Amino acid sequence: MDSEADAVRAYQAQVMPGLLQTEDYARALFSRHIVDTEEVEERVRARLSRQQRFLAPDGPLFVAMMDESCLRNVIGSAAVMRDQCAHLLTVGQRPNIRIQVAPAARPGLDRPNASMSLISLPDGHNWVYSESLDRGHFNDDPAAYARHSQTYDVLRADALSARESAALISAAMEGYEQHEHSGVQRGDVDQEQLQRHKRRRLHRNRPRHPRHRPRP
Known part of the structure; x- marks a missing residue:
């Protein structure tokens, strides 16, 4: 449907919308549940290929409503999340893409019970796509839509x-970004402490020779 839709309005919780994920984010996400490296790469390629139509200059409308949890749940590493946020800021400037966040500080917001997409096709047919624990569901009932x-x-x-x-x-x-830099700094300190510990062990384990001191 992504290849045909003229408008997609999505709501996503916990993880970034698939159409907005970076390559590294998608890879880290799939790697959490899939051991086979080739399958992970195949799924990453498939996900990125779906995005191309929406990232084109004349792409269809895509409105992404994101729960704030998408920004807070760390997938991969701080560096992956930093680049993912930068990607959101970049694609959000495109005329056909709008990104909005449902903040955690507004508990009164009426949020959908699950991630979902409202898909409009050129022939006027509308679909609701929602996700449960282990599968996706399609519904074209007008009342449900x-x-x-x-x-x-x-x-x-x-x-x-x-x-x-x-x-x-x-x-x-x-x-x-700050977390990443502080992590690098902590890593440097930890490495230096490790080297000091090794030097102390080497010093302790070094064979000791008696010193011959002149008698008075």
Whole structure:
């Protein structure tokens, strides 16, 4: 449907929307549950190929509503999250893409019970795609689409604006960048401490020769 849709409105919790994931983020995400490296790479390629149509200059409308948990759950490493946030800020400037965040500080927001997408096709047919624990579900019942669409529109109106969301994403990116740098610094200190410990052990284990001191 991604290859045909003229509009997709998505809500995502816990992890970044697939259409906005970087290569490293997608790889780290798949690697959590898949051992086979070749299968991981195949899925990463498939995910990135789905994005191309939406990242094109004349791409279809894509509105991504993200729960703040998407920004806080660390996938891969601080560096992966930093680059992922930077990617969101970049693609969010495209005329066909809007990214908004439902902040954790607003507990009264009516959030969907699961991640979902509202997909509009050129022939006027509308679909609801939702995700459960281990599978995805499609529903083209007009009543279901209307109900979920209303929930989505209300949430989007009550959530942060695109500009406010960009500021929150930027703050998260800076936090990951600082964490990465502090991690590097701690790593340097830990390495130096390890070298000192090794030097002390070598010194202790060095054979000792009696010193011959002149008699008075």
